[in-house]
Amino acid sequence: MFRKFVIMLVLSLLVAAGISQASSASRVCIIGAGYSGLATARYLQDYGLNYTIFEATPNIGGTWRYDPRVGTDEDGIPIYSSNYKNLRVNSPVDLMTYHGYEFQEGTRSFISGNCFYKYMKSFVRHFGLMENIQVRSLVTWVQRTEDKWNLTYMKTDTRKNYTEECDFVVVASGEFSTPKIPHIKGQEEYKGKTMHSHDYKEAESFRGQRVLVIGAGPSGLDVVMQLSNITSKLVHSQHILKSWHIFNQPDFPGNFISKPNVKHFTANGAVFEDDTVEEFDMVIYCTGFYYNHPFLSTLSSGITATENYVMPLYQQVVNINQPTMTFVGICKPFFAKLLDQQAHYSAKLAAGHFKLPSQDKMLRHWLEHVQMLREAQFKITDVNSVGPNVDEYFKALHKEAGVPLLPPVYASVFVFSGKTLLEDLQNYREYDYRIISDTQFKKKYNPREEVCPYDD
Amino acid sequence: MFRKFVIMLVLSLLVAAGISQASSASRVCIIGAGYSGLATARYLQDYGLNYTIFEATPNIGGTWRYDPRVGTDEDGIPIYSSNYKNLRVNSPVDLMTYHGYEFQEGTRSFISGNCFYKYMKSFVRHFGLMENIQVRSLVTWVQRTEDKWNLTYMKTDTRKNYTEECDFVVVASGEFSTPKIPHIKGQEEYKGKTMHSHDYKEAESFRGQRVLVIGAGPSGLDVVMQLSNITSKLVHSQHILKSWHIFNQPDFPGNFISKPNVKHFTANGAVFEDDTVEEFDMVIYCTGFYYNHPFLSTLSSGITATENYVMPLYQQVVNINQPTMTFVGICKPFFAKLLDQQAHYSAKLAAGHFKLPSQDKMLRHWLEHVQMLREAQFKITDVNSVGPNVDEYFKALHKEAGVPLLPPVYASVFVFSGKTLLEDLQNYREYDYRIISDTQFKKKYNPREEVCPYDD
Numbered sequence: 054m055f056r057k058f059v060i061m062l063v064l065s066l067l068v069a070a071g072i073s074q075a076s077s078a079s080r081v082c083i084i085g086a087g088y089s090g091l092a093t094a095r096y097l098q099d100y101g102l103n104y105t106i107f108e109a110t111p112n113i114g115g116t117w118r119y120d121p122r123v124g125t126d127e128d129g130i131p132i133y134s135s136n137y138k139n140l141r142v143n144s145p146v147d148l149m150t151y152h153g154y155e156f157q158e159g160t161r162s163f164i165s166g167n168c169f170y171k172y173m174k175s176f177v178r179h180f181g182l183m184e185n186i187q188v189r190s191l192v193t194w195v196q197r198t199e200d201k202w203n204l205t206y207m208k209t210d211t212r213k214n215y216t217e218e219c220d221f222v223v224v225a226s227g228e229f230s231t232p233k234i235p236h237i238k239g240q241e242e243y244k245g246k247t248m249h250s251h252d253y254k255e256a257e258s259f260r261g262q263r264v265l266v267i268g269a270g271p272s273g274l275d276v277v278m279q280l281s282n283i284t285s286k287l288v289h290s291q292h293i294l295k296s297w298h299i300f301n302q303p304d305f306p307g308n309f310i311s312k313p314n315v316k317h318f319t320a321n322g323a324v325f326e327d328d329t330v331e332e333f334d335m336v337i338y339c340t341g342f343y344y345n346h347p348f349l350s351t352l353s354s355g356i357t358a359t360e361n362y363v364m365p366l367y368q369q370v371v372n373i374n375q376p377t378m379t380f381v382g383i384c385k386p387f388f389a390k391l392l393d394q395q396a397h398y399s400a401k402l403a404a405g406h407f408k409l410p411s412q413d414k415m416l417r418h419w420l421e422h423v424q425m426l427r428e429a430q431f432k433i434t435d436v437n438s439v440g441p442n443v444d445e446y447f448k449a450l451h452k453e454a455g456v457p458l459l460p461p462v463y464a465s466v467f468v469f470s471g472k473t474l475l476e477d478l479q480n481y482r483e484y485d486y487r488i489i490s491d492t493q494f495k496k497k498y499n500p501r502e503e504v505c506p507y508d509d
Numbered sequence: 510m511f512r513k514f515v516i517m518l519v520l521s522l523l524v525a526a527g528i529s530q531a532s533s534a535s536r537v538c539i540i541g542a543g544y545s546g547l548a549t550a551r552y553l554q555d556y557g558l559n560y561t562i563f564e565a566t567p568n569i570g571g572t573w574r575y576d577p578r579v580g581t582d583e584d585g586i587p588i589y590s591s592n593y594k595n596l597r598v599n600s601p602v603d604l605m606t607y608h609g610y611e612f613q614e615g616t617r618s619f620i621s622g623n624c625f626y627k628y629m630k631s632f633v634r635h636f637g638l639m640e641n642i643q644v645r646s647l648v649t650w651v652q653r654t655e656d657k658w659n660l661t662y663m664k665t666d667t668r669k670n671y672t673e674e675c676d677f678v679v680v681a682s683g684e685f686s687t688p689k690i691p692h693i694k695g696q697e698e699y700k701g702k703t704m705h706s707h708d709y710k711e712a713e714s715f716r717g718q719r720v721l722v723i724g725a726g727p728s729g730l731d732v733v734m735q736l737s738n739i740t741s742k743l744v745h746s747q748h749i750l751k752s753w754h755i756f757n758q759p760d761f762p763g764n765f766i767s768k769p770n771v772k773h774f775t776a777n778g779a780v781f782e783d784d785t786v787e788e789f790d791m792v793i794y795c796t797g798f799y800y801n802h803p804f805l806s807t808l809s810s811g812i813t814a815t816e817n818y819v820m821p822l823y824q825q826v827v828n829i830n831q832p833t834m835t836f837v838g839i840c841k842p843f844f845a846k847l848l849d850q851q852a853h854y855s856a857k858l859a860a861g862h863f864k865l866p867s868q869d870k871m872l873r874h875w876l877e878h879v880q881m882l883r884e885a886q887f888k889i890t891d892v893n894s895v896g897p898n899v900d901e902y903f904k905a906l907h908k909e910a911g912v913p914l915l916p917p918v919y920a921s922v923f924v925f926s927g928k929t930l931l932e933d934l935q936n937y938r939e940y941d942y943r944i945i946s947d948t949q950f951k952k953k954y955n956p957r958e959e960v961c962p963y964d965d
């Protein structure tokens with residue numbers, strides 16, 4: 054009798070905790086109308102599910118919509134995109150397209166960010182997604198209830214708050230918008246100007262200045278390239294590319310100085326780890342971004358979300374503690390097609406096309422993944438990465454959920470193009486990559502004017 | 510203005526999520542009056558904190574209180590302890606005492622479980638803990654509210670439910686009570702009897718029977734030793750001690766058969782992995798225990814608790830998502846003094862004697878720990894273990910919280926006594942271990958009758 058009571062209690066708690074798995078969700082709420090949110094919407098639509106995208110800004114596109122403003126937009130919302138003028142994609146566009154909606158042959162591989170944005174708008178029109186996108190809706194809180202989710206958002210024009218019910222929530226709010234500035238000794242003593250790459254828009258405003266750029270990720274490299282003929286002095290401090298000067302080095306004028314990490318700042322400059330000193334007027338931190346999910350807490354959603362970690366996520370997608378919530382686009386590094394795969398996996402889960410393992414088994418899978426990352430030499434802050442073997446990841450999503458298998462050539466191009474970019478940093482975007490079979494691709498130097506096949 | 514709003518929002522969410530750290534808790538609730546709960550109570554009392562222990566059964570002692578009954582107790586509650594008659598401790602008692610409350614010199618090292626239970630009762634009397642222990646109070650739900658915890662319990666005699674407020678919760682509900690029975694092929698075909706070591710009380714009732722014992726953990730070894738001269742046939746199936754017969758093998762009568770894992774059961778017996786077959790009337794699963802925290806869910810407490818994992822825990826103690834909750838005794842393998850250290854750390858946190866790192870830093874620490882365990886060849890289900898280097902763990906608790914440093918000799922005795930147990934399995938409890946300095950101990954063969962220095 055008492056045992057029965059305990060079993061009933063446990064069962065009812067499990068149900069209350071939402072551990073039981075839904076079949077097909079009757080309403081899906083997507084947070085964010087960037088690449089990932091739109092990808093998810095398209096698959097949900099394919100599967101006949103009812104969904105709404107809540108987008109904070111007045112526009113779709115996320116990262117890919119360049120905004121010339123710094124600070125806040127017309128509604129007083131912080132400018133979202135970290136894009137800059139003249140940005141061109143840093144991975145071949147074939148690795149970035151939505152499944153089955155490809156660029157026409159002959160388009161160059163490294164198109165402009167602006168062209169990719171136009172492509173996304175075309176995708177939205179083609180699949181008729183716009184009518185389910187609710188813009189100027191900043192999601193402020195997501196709360197699990199007995200058997201649903203309550204999603205609260207603020208209309209940014211009226212500042213009014215609304216709460217809506219969802220059966221399934223897809224978090225696709227991006228991860229490249231909250232600037233991460235490392236703590237460096239003496240920062241408070243430094244009297245010059247400081248900014249983060251998030252606010253970098255174009256090179257011209259730095260003409261004649263003495264600039265320190267910190268970081269050699271994609272943004273750091275781009276900013277250095279763009280400033281190299283503009284500033285009166287350009288100091289690049291970084292620790293990633295210990296030997297990038299040994300390749301076909303960009304033809305910088307004499308004012309370019311490569312440095313290791315900053316040891317400490319001074320009033321007018323900095324001392325570097327090699328004990329050399331440089332003076333400058335401006336620091337641009339190209340030091341990456343923090344995760345930012347102020348609309349989630351463990352108690353509201355079961356997810357642990359801090360500036361460096363979002364966990365525990367099964368397949369880097371599913372909230373293990375509340376599997377009617379998924380995350381699309383939380384891993385790094387990646388190429389956009391990987392997000393399209395996660396979107397598809399997510400939609401298939403919402404549609405009830407497959408059944409997840411138990412919570413305990415998903416945790417085991419996740420823990421094993423975390424341990425594997427260490428063996429593969431990943432940093433601890435890369436715990437949300439899919440790991441070194443992207444192909445294995447695609448195979449896993451395919452096997453478990455029936456997501457169409459992305460042929461191995463994509464991962465090959467990604468790895469190859471990433472590695473060889475340094476062989477010709479200044480011109481790497483003038484090459485074309487063409488995928489010719491599931492396993493083969495061709496690379497060719499082919500500089501030319503961009504002809505973007507999509508218009509506004 | 511809007512940025513300010515966002516900052517306020519984030520701050521208020523952080524506070525709502527209880528991330529802000531309390532100074533000294535005005536009321537601490539402890540779940541369980543076993544070794545760990547009592548240890549915690551003693552330190553809380555030392556620090557002048559107000560606390561209550563909620564204990565499900567009518568008694569203190571947890572594991573250490575032998576209960577001859579199988580099934581449920583007088584209140585209809587499942588029998589808690591997994592102890593058996595004639596149990597003797599499997600680690601020297603010096604590794605099990607509460608700090609500063611030691612057994613008198615000359616007591617033998619491997620005392621009876623019954624004597625250890627008397628010792629615990631003496632400890633409770635000595636420190637006057639009893640008045641703060643509320644027995645027959647089964648905690649059924651723990652819920653984080655804005656700034657407190659609501660703890661709900663059922664009085665097992667009246668079946669009435671009560672909810673009380675706590676500032677700080679210590680979970681010390683034990684981890685050796687919910688039987689784990691692995692799935693083995695053909696289990697449903699087998700027509701004989703089946704039980705788990707949790708319900709094993711004494712050898713006599715198996716006289717003349719043909720018994721299969723599965724498992725070679727502490728309970729498995731004890732059960733085999735106890736049954737060896739009682740049963741008509743004794744089959745021991747296990748995979749841990751691949752070569753334990755090469756040591757000073759216990760002098761079993763001819764009816765003892767050592768086997769690898771069961772491949773599959775049959776109606777009257779089993780086929781083993783070496784393809785041999787044995788028949789028997791009874792299976793005793795000595796296959797360990799599951800975690801069981803039906804009173805917690807992620808949404809109620811921030812803790813992910815399944816049968817195999819409790820996470821994420823900073824220092825294997827602190828609920829990283831709600832650091833006003835700690836767990837004492839959730840790690841394995843261990844010796845009881847380690848739980849006393851965790852209890853002290855826990856009490857110091859409740860008393861505000863030290864400040865935890867940020868949530869993000871605690872997560873990083875925990876993730877690094879998880880990764881380290883893999884390098885140290887731990888199983889994935891040992892993710893709550895403190896790891897191979899117990900001394901480093903003690904040093905960490907000492908350095909961070911000021912918990913008195915347990916000298917390295919304790920870990921040495923633990924490792925040594927564990928390893929050498931197999932050299933004389935039948936007599937290993939007839940040796941004495943004496944700690945003679947912070948780094949040295951002596952081992953001596955010294956069989957004699959037990960004189961327990963504590964009485965009821």
Ligand SMILES: Cc1cc2nc3c(=O)[nH]c(=O)nc-3n(C[C@H](O)[C@H](O)[C@H](O)COP(=O)(O)OP(=O)(O)OC[C@H]3O[C@@H](n4cnc5c(N)ncnc54)[C@H](O)[C@@H]3O)c2cc1C
Pocket residue numbers: 084085086087088089090107108109110112113114115116117133135136137141142143144148149190191192193225226227228229271272348381382387388389390392
């Ligand atoms: C400078 C730069 C260059 C890049 N170059 C490449 C490249 O060449 N190739 C490549 O594959 N990837 C590149 N990336 C990565 C790129 O971000 C991804 O390819 C992809 O755009 C990510 O899409 P997303 O939808 O996940 O996020 P985002 O594009 O960031 O979109 C997130 C959306 O969510 C909205 N949102 C956020 N919070 C809320 C909220 N609380 N409520 C409502 N809405 C919200 C945002 O307004 C935004 O519209 C680059 C990134 C940056 C920053």
Ligand SMILES: Cc1cc2nc3c(=O)[nH]c(=O)nc-3n(C[C@H](O)[C@H](O)[C@H](O)COP(=O)(O)OP(=O)(O)OC[C@H]3O[C@@H](n4cnc5c(N)ncnc54)[C@H](O)[C@@H]3O)c2cc1C
Pocket residue numbers: 540541542543544545546563564565566568569570571572573589591592593597598599600604605646647648649681682683684685727728804837838843844845846848
């Ligand atoms: C057979 C066996 C032999 C062992 N031998 C040794 C040994 O030789 N040396 C050694 O160091 N360790 C040994 N151990 C480990 C032993 O369990 C620990 O040393 C120690 O007793 C654990 O104490 P604890 O307080 O954490 O848990 P427990 O002793 O299990 O106590 C937990 C208490 O919490 C109560 N409780 C549980 N749930 C609730 C609830 N929901 N509400 C209220 N109360 C609740 C229980 O009733 C119980 O009283 C052995 C364990 C077993 C099973």
